[in-house]
Amino acid sequence: MNLNEYLNKIQGSKGFLIIISGPSGVGKGTVIKRLMEACPNLSRCVTCTTRAPRPGEVEGVDYCFLTAEQFRQMVEAGRFLEYAHVHLNYYGTPLASVEKIVNRGEGCILEIDVQGGIEAKKRAPDAVMIFLAPPSMEELERRLRGRGTESASAVAKRLANAQKELDCIPGYDYLVVNDNIDEAAHKIECIILAERARIKRYE
Ligand code: ADP
């Protein structure tokens, strides 16, 4: 290809998936919010869940909140890129939402659990997989309890799942420790910039 052909490809290129996983309470939501404030060309895909909304969560912004029956119908209609049973509820990524973002040429941020991340990567091999880890297990517990959004039993369930999630780190491309919110968001921004510049994305 000559230079103009490359430049045209860059102009017209599609976006790609950026999968961000990590244990509950590690700070995924917080870091992603900071990242989105700093970066144009990124959209977070709103996913679906059968879990009840937490105080302050907004339908269509934080999640699409579905009944178990509505969720089942979407599974049967093949409308999820992936779905998984996580901490007692179902969660799934609607294919149509991902396609809309990617077709606009934007990076599509998917904040999903490790099972979903690995499933999505199979269907979208050019996805970039980032694992967000806590600086320590004690700090993870402090953050989860400090958030105050889950019952004691739900916190215990989420902490018990954390170790299994950490076991999935080798399936990811990048490991970012969320010690400081700004630094973690900046590292993810750098990863996305580098991934966007990969030549294989234009070939
Ligand atoms: P997740 O989306 O991974 O479940 P949240 O973004 O809800 O986690 O963060 C869990 C709690 O930890 C929140 O109270 C948030 O303010 C806090 N938190 C997030 N990142 C940090 C950090 N780097 N240092 C201290 N507290 C943090």
Ligand code: 5GP
């Ligand atoms: P929470 O209930 O704390 O909002 O989310 C619980 C877990 O479900 C988090 O690890 C979050 O990343 C994950 N999650 C949210 N949406 C999806 C999704 O569409 N698919 C999968 N597999 N996990 C999701």
